[in-house]
Amino acid sequence: MCEEQDGVNEACSVMEAVNRISGKWTVGILLAATEGPVRFTELERHLKGISRRMLTLTLRNLERDGLLRRTVHPTVPPKVEYEATDMARELHSALAELVGWARRNRANITRSRTGYDDTAGELVRS
Amino acid sequence: MCEEQDGVNEACSVMEAVNRISGKWTVGILLAATEGPVRFTELERHLKGISRRMLTLTLRNLERDGLLRRTVHPTVPPKVEYEATDMARELHSALAELVGWARRNRANITRSRTGYDDTAGELVRS
DNA sequence: CTGGATCCCTTTGGATACTG
DNA sequence: CAGTATCCAAAGGGATCCAG
Numbered sequence: 447m448c449e450e451q452d453g454v455n456e457a458c459s460v461m462e463a464v465n466r467i468s469g470k471w472t473v474g475i476l477l478a479a480t481e482g483p484v485r486f487t488e489l490e491r492h493l494k495g496i497s498r499r500m501l502t503l504t505l506r507n508l509e510r511d512g513l514l515r516r517t518v519h520p521t522v523p524p525k526v527e528y529e530a531t532d533m534a535r536e537l538h539s540a541l542a543e544l545v546g547w548a549r550r551n552r553a554n555i556t557r558s559r560t561g562y563d564d565t566a567g568e569l570v571r572s
Numbered sequence: 573m574c575e576e577q578d579g580v581n582e583a584c585s586v587m588e589a590v591n592r593i594s595g596k597w598t599v600g601i602l603l604a605a606t607e608g609p610v611r612f613t614e615l616e617r618h619l620k621g622i623s624r625r626m627l628t629l630t631l632r633n634l635e636r637d638g639l640l641r642r643t644v645h646p647t648v649p650p651k652v653e654y655e656a657t658d659m660a661r662e663l664h665s666a667l668a669e670l671v672g673w674a675r676r677n678r679a680n681i682t683r684s685r686t687g688y689d690d691t692a693g694e695l696v697r698s
Numbered sequence: 699c700t701g702g703a704t705c706c707c708t709t710t711g712g713a714t715a716c717t718g
Numbered sequence: 719c720a721g722t723a724t725c726c727a728a729a730g731g732g733a734t735c736c737a738g
Contacts, residue, residue, distance in 0.1 A: 457603045468590055511681050512683075
């Protein structure tokens with residue numbers, strides 16, 4: 447599935463992880479579900495701007511990967527709760543590293559981008 | 573740009589990072605460029621299956637974000653080298669966490685998926 | 699050798715309306 | 719409340735040819 451070469455298999459492992467947490471809403475949902483069980487509409491309000499369809503899809507995929515546990519309470523009206531699994535909680539600590547990096551370098555990246563756009567942009571339209 | 577709510581701004585920082593390293597080839601390129609300067613065709617051979625277009629695009633974006641440094645040697649034939657910046661090297665350490673997580677939980681996720689597909693799959697086609 | 703430009707297909711994601 | 723179904727737009731990504 448993933449050719450084994452020098453550093454590429456390492457990259458492959460990372461990508462497996464990255465692919466799983468990529469997606470516009472995945473991290474937000476994961477973080478919310480780590481603090482405790484959350485309901486569908488709670489998430490819908492929490493993740494402002496998400497559509498029902500994307501919320502459903504993202505939840506399904508997370509459940510499928512074993513990162514979320516879905517509990518249906520057979521009541522009227524129905525009540526469904528989502529909660530992060532242990533595996534997801536471990537991931538959370540790894541995520542913290544990324545948060546740190548993002549925080550530290552947010553400004554650098556922005557500067558780099560503007561610099562790049564200013565420089566290269568002019569060359570193109572020369 | 574990113575509404576500040578409870579845990580969402582935290583998720584936002586993660587997403588900034590995730591968005592930057594997502595993309596099919598980004599991590600592979602980053603890892604290769606972290607070990608030392610690499611040339612265009614080296615990468616093309618290393619990342620088996622990548623198209624020239626995607627290699628170019630990914631390199632451009634990484635350079636734009638300040639994660640890669642692009643050095644042009646004014647020779648004939650032209651020679652261009654890419655190397656990871658300090659910022660990218662810091663990211664590499666954060667990535668290591670993810671690698672660990674991916675390695676530890678790869679099997680779990682696969683199991684979870686097959687289990688999910690077996691269970692839910694039947695319900696759908698009922 | 700190192701790309702740029704173009705075409706085209708696939709995937710992702712959003713809006714909305716409907717249902718148990 | 720918690721979804722499902724459908725339609726549609728935008729982005730991702732591959733193939734190929736062209737150029738400095």
